[in-house]
Structures are given as structure tokens and as C-alpha cells.
Amino acid sequence: MSAHDTLRTMDYAVLQQCMHCGMCLPTCPTYDATRQERNSPRGRISLMRAIADGRLDATKAFAQEMYFCLGCLACETACPAGVDYAHLFEVARAESERSGVLAGPRRSLLRRVLLRGLFTRPRLLRAVGRLLRFYQASGLQSLFRGLRLNALLPARFRWLEGQTPTARREFSDDLIQPREAPAGGIKYRVGLLTGCVQDIVLSDVNRDTVDALLANGCEVVTPPVQSCCGSLHAHNGDLDTAAALARRQLDAFDPFALDAIITNAAGCGSHLKTYDRLLANDPVYAPRAAEWTRKLRDINEWLVEIGWRRPLATGRETPVKATYHEACHLCHGQKISRQPREILRGIPGLELVEMAEATWCCGSAGVYNITQPEMASRLQQRKMGHVFATGAALAVTANPGCHLQLAHGAKLAGRPLEVAHPVSLLARAYRAEPGAGQRQ
Amino acid sequence: MTPDFLASLATQFPSLACLREPEDLIPYSFDGTATLQQLPGAVVFPTAAAEIAGLLKLAGRSKIPVVTRGAGTGLSGGSVPLPGCLVLCLTKMNRILEVDERNLALAAESGASTADVALAAERAHLFYPPDPGSMKISTIGGNVAENSGGLRGLKYGVTRDYVMGLEVVLASGEILWTGGKCVKDVAGYSLRDLFIGSEGTLGIITKVLLKLIPKPAARRTLLATFDRMEDAAEAVSAIIAAKIIPCTLEFLDNVTIHCVEDYAHVGLPRDAAAVLLMETDGHPAAVADEAAAMADLARHHGAREVQTAASDEDAARLASARRTAFAALARVAPTTILEDATVPRSELAKMIGFIQQTGARHRLKIGTFGHMGDGNLHPTFLTNERNHEEMHRVETAMKEIFDFAVGLGGTITGEHGVGLAKKDFLRAALGELNLGVMRQVKAAFDPGNVLNPGKIF
Ligand SMILES: Cc1cc2nc3c(=O)[nH]c(=O)nc-3n(C[C@H](O)[C@H](O)[C@H](O)COP(=O)(O)OP(=O)(O)OC[C@H]3O[C@@H](n4cnc5c(N)ncnc54)[C@H](O)[C@@H]3O)c2cc1C
Ligand code: SF4
Ligand code: SF4
Numbered sequence: 001m002s003a004h005d006t007l008r009t010m011d012y013a014v015l016q017q018c019m020h021c022g023m024c025l026p027t028c029p030t031y032d033a034t035r036q037e038r039n040s041p042r043g044r045i046s047l048m049r050a051i052a053d054g055r056l057d058a059t060k061a062f063a064q065e066m067y068f069c070l071g072c073l074a075c076e077t078a079c080p081a082g083v084d085y086a087h088l089f090e091v092a093r094a095e096s097e098r099s100g101v102l103a104g105p106r107r108s109l110l111r112r113v114l115l116r117g118l119f120t121r122p123r124l125l126r127a128v129g130r131l132l133r134f135y136q137a138s139g140l141q142s143l144f145r146g147l148r149l150n151a152l153l154p155a156r157f158r159w160l161e162g163q164t165p166t167a168r169r170e171f172s173d174d175l176i177q178p179r180e181a182p183a184g185g186i187k188y189r190v191g192l193l194t195g196c197v198q199d200i201v202l203s204d205v206n207r208d209t210v211d212a213l214l215a216n217g218c219e220v221v222t223p224p225v226q227s228c229c230g231s232l233h234a235h236n237g238d239l240d241t242a243a244a245l246a247r248r249q250l251d252a253f254d255p256f257a258l259d260a261i262i263t264n265a266a267g268c269g270s271h272l273k274t275y276d277r278l279l280a281n282d283p284v285y286a287p288r289a290a291e292w293t294r295k296l297r298d299i300n301e302w303l304v305e306i307g308w309r310r311p312l313a314t315g316r317e318t319p320v321k322a323t324y325h326e327a328c329h330l331c332h333g334q335k336i337s338r339q340p341r342e343i344l345r346g347i348p349g350l351e352l353v354e355m356a357e358a359t360w361c362c363g364s365a366g367v368y369n370i371t372q373p374e375m376a377s378r379l380q381q382r383k384m385g386h387v388f389a390t391g392a393a394l395a396v397t398a399n400p401g402c403h404l405q406l407a408h409g410a411k412l413a414g415r416p417l418e419v420a421h422p423v424s425l426l427a428r429a430y431r432a433e434p435g436a437g438q439r440q
Numbered sequence: 441m442t443p444d445f446l447a448s449l450a451t452q453f454p455s456l457a458c459l460r461e462p463e464d465l466i467p468y469s470f471d472g473t474a475t476l477q478q479l480p481g482a483v484v485f486p487t488a489a490a491e492i493a494g495l496l497k498l499a500g501r502s503k504i505p506v507v508t509r510g511a512g513t514g515l516s517g518g519s520v521p522l523p524g525c526l527v528l529c530l531t532k533m534n535r536i537l538e539v540d541e542r543n544l545a546l547a548a549e550s551g552a553s554t555a556d557v558a559l560a561a562e563r564a565h566l567f568y569p570p571d572p573g574s575m576k577i578s579t580i581g582g583n584v585a586e587n588s589g590g591l592r593g594l595k596y597g598v599t600r601d602y603v604m605g606l607e608v609v610l611a612s613g614e615i616l617w618t619g620g621k622c623v624k625d626v627a628g629y630s631l632r633d634l635f636i637g638s639e640g641t642l643g644i645i646t647k648v649l650l651k652l653i654p655k656p657a658a659r660r661t662l663l664a665t666f667d668r669m670e671d672a673a674e675a676v677s678a679i680i681a682a683k684i685i686p687c688t689l690e691f692l693d694n695v696t697i698h699c700v701e702d703y704a705h706v707g708l709p710r711d712a713a714a715v716l717l718m719e720t721d722g723h724p725a726a727v728a729d730e731a732a733a734m735a736d737l738a739r740h741h742g743a744r745e746v747q748t749a750a751s752d753e754d755a756a757r758l759a760s761a762r763r764t765a766f767a768a769l770a771r772v773a774p775t776t777i778l779e780d781a782t783v784p785r786s787e788l789a790k791m792i793g794f795i796q797q798t799g800a801r802h803r804l805k806i807g808t809f810g811h812m813g814d815g816n817l818h819p820t821f822l823t824n825e826r827n828h829e830e831m832h833r834v835e836t837a838m839k840e841i842f843d844f845a846v847g848l849g850g851t852i853t854g855e856h857g858v859g860l861a862k863k864d865f866l867r868a869a870l871g872e873l874n875l876g877v878m879r880q881v882k883a884a885f886d887p888g889n890v891l892n893p894g895k896i897f
Binding site: 013016017023025026035036038040047050055059061062065081082 | 459461462463464466467468469470471472474485511512513531532553555574576577766767770771774775776824825826
């Protein structure tokens with residue numbers, strides 16, 4: 001039996017907080033696509049409440065609806081009543097899993113392998129990363145694609161195959177020492193979370209994060225071989241594994257000894273900030289989890305909070321036009337919008353051009369592009385249209401899922417586009433500073 | 441809903457989107473009104489007036505009640521279903537059909553959102569003034585059916601003042617056009633005006649022809665703080681007596697000020713009795729003069745502080761206190777009940793005082809904000825529908841407030857309509873003769889009582 005809330009046992013006031021005013025409807029991408037209330041935040045909450053009231057069982061249609069929801073949290077930003085949709089969404093997906101209405105042998109196997117197997121074992125995950133790297137480097141990938149073997153895959157996996165990110169040559173541990181101190185004095189001590197997707201496919205973003213932190217007087221502690229933060233599990237109805245993974249993180253970092261714990265992946269960040277709630281009933285870990293939540297910061301948020309140093313211009317920068325895509329779990333999940341823009345505006349040579357609908361989901365949404373490929377690709381196309389309309393050569397975003405989704409979208413459209421994390425651009429600008437070589 | 445009816449629905453309208461499963465219907469079992477809920481028999485999404493005409497004929501023959509629904513943001517239960525009813529949801533009829541710059545008119549399907557209408561007008565450098573707080577999602581058909589107001593009522597009026605013509609499907613299944621692009625038109629009864637505010641009980645509006653006006657060139661925003669609500673009301677009267685008609689005159693009471701500060705930290709003084717947001721718009725020179733005069737008058741009538749916005753950002757900052765009021769109140773308690781008792785402007789201070797005493801007497805938390813310029817108040821009850829004992833006190837307090845408003849020459853609803861929520865109060869407010877004439881009108885348009893039966897009376 002799970003120790004976590006169900007729709008029937010949870011605090012009913014969280015459900016009641018929705019006054020069904022409908023103000024969230026125009027911001028919800030799934031409602032926008034179907035114009036049917038069931039696919040809207042208000043409709044979904046009404047179904048959850050019907051279950052809590054005993055008017056409805058957790059049916060298959062209910063569970064499917066919970067998985068059609070992107071979890072983008074745009075509804076939270078729009079909601080005047082402060083509905084905690086993120087919480088409701090987690091409980092509702094867990095309820096869907098517990099009821100077993102979606103279970104089929106294939107789905108159960110896949111979930112067991114991915115959620116309980118792969119994403120709880122960092123070393124195994126890396127082994128898969130290495131395999132992926134081999135697959136891509138060995139030419140097997142081109143052979144596979146050349147022979148059109150991918151056409152034999154079921155549609156949703158075929159789409160995914162086209163999406164397979166290029167794995168980096170190094171993982172974060174190869175690039176980052178467990179403890180790195182800034183050249184000047186130490187102003188802050190921070191811990192760095194390396195993430196799992198970030199670590200495998202975008203590990204240089206982690207290196208860039210360390211460099212940006214060092215340049216701002218932060219000593220950086222990076223425990224090696226970190227495990228997954230559990231966001232994937234919490235967002236996919238497996239709260240028990242999510243809690244186990246949270247405990248592991250709390251063992252690896254001592255929040256009491258650090259000024260902040262830094263993440264550069266928006267999706268992880270918005271989950272990491274809820275460890276206090278996840279472990280509230282754990283007598284051993286609750287205090288540590290509360291301290292953790294208090295100190296957890298997204299890298300953009302932290303840099304602006306400590307008054308980041310603007311990189312010096314060399315005068316030799318090639319001017320570049322950049323546009324900023326707001327990761328849902330940064331702007332809606334953590335209400336961080338201003339900070340990344342402040343950083344971008346401070347980068348020499350960079351001109352920021354705003355795109356339309358910057359806060360509209362790009363369709364990546366965790367594993368949504370695997371589970372709901374059609375809706376995901378619709379959102380991707382819409383996003384790419386807005387990106388290209390700005391004429392920017394560079395798309396900036398602060399979440400690995402969005403990063404890959406944008407890069408893949410540009411590839412599909414056959415158009416050149418660089419995708420980067422704000423902190424990578426910042427680190428690059430620090431490296432280009434006059435005299436940077438001597439300082440390091 | 442009989443199997444026969446469903447079978448006819450399927451054969452006569454093969455391409456009509458129709459929902460029947462509980463997971464699809466539960467999300468259509470309520471509107472924006474607290475505590476009201478009822479499952480419909482089915483929900484359909486017509487896409488043309490002719491289709492609606494066919495549906496009404498079929499429903500009339502089968503004696504199936506029909507509830508029209510726009511965006512379901514109503515606050516009086518107007519689009520809450522009836523048992524076994526057919527819900528016609530018009531959100532898929534959402535096209536803007538025409539912006540006529542020569543006649544300053546705009547035509548749209550009734551399911552278009554108010555925001556889309558306002559945007560289409562703005563693109564032509566014109567202005568559609570009615571701005572209900574729900575305009576991002578509410579439909580223009582819903583606005584007409586409720587005769588909705590907004591923040592600009594005093595100077596610019598309400599939805600009715602902008603409706604030039606309507607296309608309406610009658611209960612008989614005939615399609616009626618009433619009104620037109622003529623500014624003057626006295627040929628016969630103004631049927632158009634009967635449909636405005638009819639809450640889906642007389643016909644189904646499918647097309648709306650709206651009047652637009654030129655966009656005011658300039659606007660100035662002021663925020664004044666008062667130690668006594670009476671002083672704020674006096675200041676408003678003085679401004680109007682000075683022949684200034686501001687486009688916005690909104691106030692917050694002390695409970696609301698506290699909630700706004702807790703939530704948005706706008707910097708309002710927590711000990712103030714009232715905050716007044718004032719805006720004037722029009723020709724730049726006139727606006728500057730009026731803003732100065734309004735500031736003087738407010739100070740003269742006891743304002744502790746008057747801030748005048750120096751820039752657009754500054755104006756947005758001042759206006760944010762009023763804009764966040766509802767959100768600030770809504771997050772305080774699990775159930776938020778937003779009322780709209782309205783009194784003649786001269787009686788405002790008295791009415792607000794009574795609401796505050798009533799709240800204290802019944803140990804209830806009531807925040808009041810609203811439109812001081814047009815006497816439209818929003819006493820907002822912050823409560824919990826699961827607490828039956830408290831809900832009983834809420835109902836008693838509400839009745840006392842409505843009675844008092846009517847006693848002052850006011851009304852039980854200024855803009856949300858009667859629907860189900862205010863039904864029980866209508867007789868006391870209007871008297872038997874008024875109700876009787878309304879029933880005759882209803883019977884003339886809908887003899888079979890198919891359209892939204894049981895709403896209003
Ligand atoms: C947050 C919030 C703020 C609000 N602010 C304001 C405000 O400032 N001013 C104000 O006046 N109201 C306000 N309202 C109330 C509400 O938004 C309005 O009454 C609005 O006009 C309803 O539009 P709707 O499309 O949601 O209609 P619905 O709620 O779906 O329907 C309302 C009524 O109109 C009927 N109806 C709808 N469409 C048609 C049609 N095409 N033909 C015939 N009948 C029809 C329905 O049967 C029902 O009786 C607010 C509501 C909310 C939730
Ligand atoms: S999380 Fe996103 S998709 Fe889900 S209900 Fe909210 S806005 Fe819609
Ligand atoms: S905006 Fe908030 S309160 Fe309103 S319907 Fe959506 S979730 Fe519910």
C-alpha cells in the first residue's frame with residue numbers, strides 16, 4: 001500500500017479551490033486543440049473531484065485524459081484562484097496507475113523497464129547512453145535509417161527514433177571535479193545537480209553551469225554519479241519510486257551545509273522544489289527535505305539573486321539574433337521568466353527578439369512526445385513557426401526536453417538553428433572576456 | 441433523453457459532434473457559479489444556424505429541454521444543465537465575420553470570444569468598450585444573453601449599448617434577423633432588445649452585429665486612498681458633479697485591500713477604508729485637465745493620498761491593485777461566491793456599510809469591491825460550501841443584502857443575471873405584475889417551454 005494521497009484521501013480543499021471560472025481555458029494547449037471541456041484544466045479538475053466525491057470511478061477514459069494533459073502548468077499561471085494543479089495532476093496520474101485501468105502487458109513492461117529499471121539506476125542509464133553513443137558513432141544509425149528499417153517500427157517509436165538525441169562523448173563526471181573553487185574568494189557554496197538527460201546528452205551545459213558559477217564566486221560541489229531526481233516518476237504516477245529517489249538525493253547532498261542547490265533543468269527544478277511535500281510524512285527525511293526545498297534554485301534564478309557579473313565585451317563579438325522559449329516548468333512551474341531574459345540581455349553581441357507565444361508548450365513535456373506523438377508534433381510545429389518568424393539564428397531555452405524538441409523541430413524543417421541554454425551563452429561570454437585565459 | 445430522440449439525433453445530424461459519456465459530460469455539468477451542478481443528457485456542438493434550427497425542431501417535438509451554453513463563465517447558473525437536457529455549446533461557432541469601418545460595425549458568430557471581438561476592433565483602430573472580467577474566454581453570445589457589463593460602464597455603458605442587430609433561432613426552428621446597421625431604426629417593436637439579457641430563454645443567438653467607436657487617444661490613471669468609505673463616495677459624486685465622466689471608477693474595501701496586500705504586495709495601506717482607482721480617457725488635452733481636477737477633488741474630499749501615473753507602466757502598476765482584487769479574494773477560501781447587488785450611485789456608501797455590518801453580524805468574511813461609478817458592487821463571500829452551518833449564514837446574509845439593496849431603489853443583480861442563483865429573489869425585487877408580463881413574453885416566444893426552462897422564474 002502506498003503512503004501517498006489518493007483523490008479520495010487528499011485534502012479536499014485543494015480540489016475545491018477551483019471555482020470553475022474558466023479563466024485557464026485559453027491558455028491550455030489541449031483545450032485549444034479540441035475545444036472540449038474534458039481536455040481543459042477546469043474539466044480535468046471536475047473529473048478529479050467527481051472521483052473524490054464518489055460520483056465517478058478512475059475509469060480508463062479518466063486515466064487517458066490524465067495522460068493527454070501535458071502537465072505544462074500554463075493553467076496555474078492563468079488561474080486567479082491559485083489552484084495547485086501540479087499537485088492535483090500528480091495525485092491523479094498516480095490514481096490512474098493504481099487503478100490499473102491502463103495496464104496492458106506492453107505498457108506495464110515498458111513502465112517497469114523505464115521508470116523502475118532504467119531511471120532509478122544511474123550507472124545503467126549511462127551504459128544505455130554509451131550504447132546510444134556507439135549506435136550513433138558506429139554508423140549503425142545511418143545504416144538503420146538508410147535501409148529504412150525504421151519504417152518497420154510502430155509509428156510512435158519511429159517518430160522517436162528520428163528524435164534520438166546525439167549522446168555527448170563525455171558525461172558530467174568527466175568534465176567536472178567533485179569540488180571546484182572560484183579563482184577569487186569563495187562567496188557562496190553551492191551543490192550542482194547534473195540531471196540524467198542533461199548528463200547524457202547535454203553534459204556540456206553542466207560544465208557551463210559550473211563555469212558561470214565559478215565566475216560569480218561560487219564554490220561548486222558536484223557529487224559524482226547522481227541518480228535521477230524522480231520528476232519523471234512523480235509526473236507519471238509513480239510516487240513511491242519518486243520518494244525513494246528523493247531520499248537518495250538527500251543522502252548525496254547536505255542542504256544544511258550549502259547556500260543553494262542548483263539545477264539547470266527546468267523540469268527537474270519544478271519537481272525538486274516539491275521534495276518537502278513529497279517527504280512530508282517521512283519522519284527521518286522531512287526536515288532535510290524542507291531545507292532542500294528552501295535552498296533549491298534554478299541557475300537563472302540563483303545568478304540573478306546573487307547579482308551576477310555581466311561579462312565584459314571584447315568588441316569583437318559577432319552579433320547574433322536570439323529568441324527565448326520559456327520552458328513550461330520554468331515559467332509556469334517556477335514562475336521564472338524575467339531572470340533568463342536579464343542574463344541574455346547582458347551577453348555582449350546578443351540581440352533578444354521575443355517570439356509570439358513564448359510561454360506556450362513546445363510539446364516535449366517530459367515523455368509526452370513518446371506517449372502522445374500526434375499532439376506533441378502539432379505543438380512542435382506551432383512552436384517552430386514562431387521561432388522561425390523571429391528570424392533568430394539562436395533559440396535559447398533552459399530545459400533539456402525543450403532543447404531537444406527545438407533542435408529536432410529545426411532538423412525536421414530543414415532549417416539551421418542553434419539551440420542553447422542561457423548559462424552556456426553566459427559561460428561562453430566569460431571565456432571570451434579579455435584576459436580570461438590568464439585568469440583560469 | 442429517450443432512445444428515440446438519440447436515434448433521431450444520430451440519423452438527422454450524422455456529422456454533429458455529440459457527447460454522451462460521463463467523463464465527457466461531467467465537465468459540462470456546471471458553469472462559473474459556486475455550488476450548482478447537474479449532469480446533462482448530451483452535449484452537442486452545432487456549427488451553423490440552420491443546424492440549430494433543425495435541433496430545436498427535433499427537441500421541441502420530443503419535449504427535450506435545450507440549454508444554450510457559451511463559455512460557461514456565467515455567475516448565476518444560466519448555462520447549468522437541467523436533468524436529461526440537450527446542451528448546445530456554441531464555442532465552435534466562433535468566427536469574426538466582418539469589420540465594417542464605414543459603418544463602425546462588427547459582425548461575429550455568437551461563439552466568438554469577447555477578447556477576439558475586442559482585438560478585431562482594435563486591429564481596425566476601433567474600440568469595443570464592454571470588458572467583463574471574463575472577456576478572455578466568455579462568448580459574445582453569452583455577453584448579449586446576460587447583457588454583461590465591465591469596468592467601463594459609467595462612461596461607455598454595457599453590452600446592450602453596442603448591439604445593433606442579432607440573428608436568433610426561435611424555438612419554432614425559424615431563423616429571425618432583428619436590427620441592422622442603421623443607427624436609427626424604429627420600425628416596429630425592438631425585438632433585438634428583448635433578446636438582450638434573455639439568458640437563453642427566448643431564442644438562441646447565432647450572430648451578433650456590434651457597434652464600434654473610435655479609440656480614445658489618451659488615458660490617465662489615478663489611485664486615491666481614503667480613511668472613510670463615505671469620503672470616497674463623496675469624491676466620486678463631486679467628480680461627476682464637476683461634469684467629468686471618468687471611464688473607470690473602481691473601489692476596494694478594507695477586507696479586499698488586505699487580501700490584495702497578502703497576495704500581490706502592491707503597497708496599499710492596510711489601514712485604509714477604501715482605495716479608488718480612477719481613469720479618464722479621450723483627447724490628450726482634456727484628459728490632462730480632467731486628471732488634475734479629479735486629483736484635486738479627491739484630495740478636497742479627504743483622500744489621504746492621490747497618485748497619478750506618469751507612464752504606461754506606472755498606470756499598469758496602479759491598476760494592478762484593482763485587477764488582482766478578485767484573484768486575491770478567490771484564494772483565501774475554498775468557496776468564493778461573487779455577488780453583484782447594485783444601487784443608485786448616491787446610495788453606495790450606505791450599501792457598503794450595510795454589507796460590512798451584515799458580514800460582522802453573521803460572522804462571515806465578505807470582501808467588497810466594484811464599480812463605484814455605476815453603483816455595481818461585488819460583495820464576495822469567502823466561505824466553504826462543505827460547511828453547511830456557515831453556508832446557511834451565507835444565505836441569510838445574502839438575502840438581507842438583496843432586500844436592503846432593493847429598499848434603496850437598487851437591484852439584486854447588476855450584471856450577472858438571474859439564472860438559477862437569483863430566481864428566488866426575483867419576485868420580491870420586481871413584484872408580481874412584472875413577473876407576469878415576463879411570463880407572457882416567454883410563452884409568446886417559447887410556447888413549449890423548451891429553451892432553458894426553469895431559469896429566471
Ligand atoms: C472571473 C469572472 C469574471 C466575470 N466578470 C464579469 C464582469 O465583469 N461583468 C459581467 O457582466 N459578467 C462577468 N462575469 C460573468 C460572465 O462571464 C458573463 O455573464 C458572460 O457574459 C457569460 O458568457 P458565457 O459565454 O460564459 O456564457 P454562459 O455562461 O455559457 O451562458 C450565460 C447565459 O447565456 C445563455 N447563452 C449563452 N450563449 C447564448 C446564445 N448564443 N444565445 C442565447 N443564449 C445564450 C446561457 O443559456 C446562459 O443562460 C464574470 C465571470 C467570471 C467567471
Ligand atoms: S497542465 Fe497544461 S495541458 Fe494540462 S490542463 Fe494545465 S494547461 Fe492544460
Ligand atoms: S482558472 Fe483556476 S479556478 Fe478557474 S477554472 Fe481554471 S483552475 Fe479552476
